[in-house]
Amino acid sequence: MAQKSIPTLALVRYPRIYSDTQGESHFDMVTVEQRLALAAPPAAPFYVSRDGPATRYRFYTFEPGWIGELHPCPTRQFLALMTGAVEMETTDGTVRRFGPGDLVLLEDTSGRGHVTRNIGDGFATYLVVPVPAA
Numbered sequence: 001m002a003q004k005s006i007p008t009l010a011l012v013r014y015p016r017i018y019s020d021t022q023g024e025s026h027f028d029m030v031t032v033e034q035r036l037a038l039a040a041p042p043a044a045p046f047y048v049s050r051d052g053p054a055t056r057y058r059f060y061t062f063e064p065g066w067i068g069e070l071h072p073c074p075t076r077q078f079l080a081l082m083t084g085a086v087e088m089e090t091t092d093g094t095v096r097r098f099g100p101g102d103l104v105l106l107e108d109t110s111g112r113g114h115v116t117r118n119i120g121d122g123f124a125t126y127l128v129v130p131v132p133a134a
Contacts, residue, residue: 010034010047016105017090019072023111025090030105053132054078060126062086062118072113073106077130084124089115107134 012032019025034047080103089095091112118124
């Protein structure tokens with residue numbers, strides 16, 4: 001029986017919204033490397049990224065039909081959608097839809113910001129982790 005090769009590197013990708021020097025918002029993708037590590041012995045090795053700073057969290061819940069008109073985010077923050085369906089639009093016209101389990105990093109703390117819409121039939125709830133400026 002051939003032994004299965006275990007990669008030593010795994011990648012996590014997530015979108016972010018940022019503001020350019022003219023104050024316009026855009027999406028791009030962030031890639032985080034993970035390495036196989038014995039991180040919680042005696043559990044088997046699993047993939048781990050480097051630590052990032054975070055000290056608190058909060059939840060955002062949007063009612064059905066809620067629209068957050070064009071606005072910058074109040075602080076640099078990760079949003080992990082727990083329930084519902086949300087659409088975000090940047091000022092360059094790009095629209096992305098997010099569902100449960102999706103993660104986005106908001107960095108457009110200045111400029112015109114973005115629009116957020118609850119496009120589902122129910123409440124949309126995010127776990128929000130504010131993070132310091134990069």
